[in-house]
Amino acid sequence: MNNEYPGYRLGLPAEGPGSIGGFGRRVLGLIVDWALATGASWLIAHEAGTTMPLITTAAFVVITSLGLVIFGSTPGHLVAGLHLRRVDGSPAGFWRPIVRQLLLAIVIPALVWDTDHRGGHDIIAQTVLRRR
Template structure:
């Protein structure tokens, strides 16, 4: 191997980030930084509790109804409010990585993957779940 060639790393030769969101051009902290785990879990709990409340009122707390109501809330509020009710309560907002409106298909794809659960548990160094990577979105602090 030539002296000026280094072996390929398993990470695809991408330099590690110093902080989540650095490679996306986001600040390390404060407004517009990547929403951290605590806020995201809190938002998820709020959204799930709201879905359970609506389900209990109309469907007797049926598990499928809980999931469907949760998904509908995500697909309606992400493109219209910039985040779910839980996101807004915890000061989070969903944006496209490339900027602009998230549109209707990104929330749909993101929600389907979120409901499956496993993609949301696979994260990169920017603390973006696979559901956000596929949808081309990132959850930031508002």
Template sequence: MDSRRALGTWISGPQAAAEEMGVDFGYRGERLGLPRSGSGAIAPNGRRIGALFVDWWACSLIATQLISPGDQMTASLWAAGLFLVMSLLLIGTTGLTVGKRLFGLRVIRLDGRRPGPGRVLARTVLLLLVVPAVIWDRDGRGLHDKLAGTVEVRL
């Protein structure tokens, strides 16, 4: 094995190396029984981040302008609280938030039903902790989704 190939394997990661050796991982969501593309397919990461940004921005705007103008720390805590309440109400009842609707996404349980309040609470608290949300599996589900038994899909 030449050094360039070894370096390329190290940089691209173990999945790329395994795929180069002929291992077929399938498409994202295949193990969950979801379609490859279209409605019900795993949501792309860019859309998920965009929807999260819109939702967080809206909560931050409300917190800084209406609830706590001038005190940034208090406004950040209010924004997190508003985000939690918004997620509980909107995801718990419709499976989507304003940002998710704008980006064409929905949160569902693995069996296709709407997640209940307990799952939404667990998912949102873990999302607010940030670290579980940035640890993904090969299907693109963050730890917050895995632990809550949910998946974010396209509308």
């Protein structure tokens, strides 16, 4: 068996349900989530007469954190067929998704990846984004 695939060290399958979510799926999920946050921030900024970048980032963190805590997936993850779990396979719980999304919002941790294709935000939160 080839032990070079992402997720091998975590005991995950090479492909199919439960395997590491691929880059394309992650990007699709991020685009959907960012679009929702942009729409929400436009509504808020339009009413308040303020600027959007900070509101968009805050909306992104709130929308995605709520989705992860309640459903184990953000709206974008649902579209892309992904869900967030702890490394041991159990649900991510309450604090891990929030920490993960706050770290993702500052971008830099997400740019650092390990051999299992987990970004720094997942490494710190001890989570893994898996295929449904």
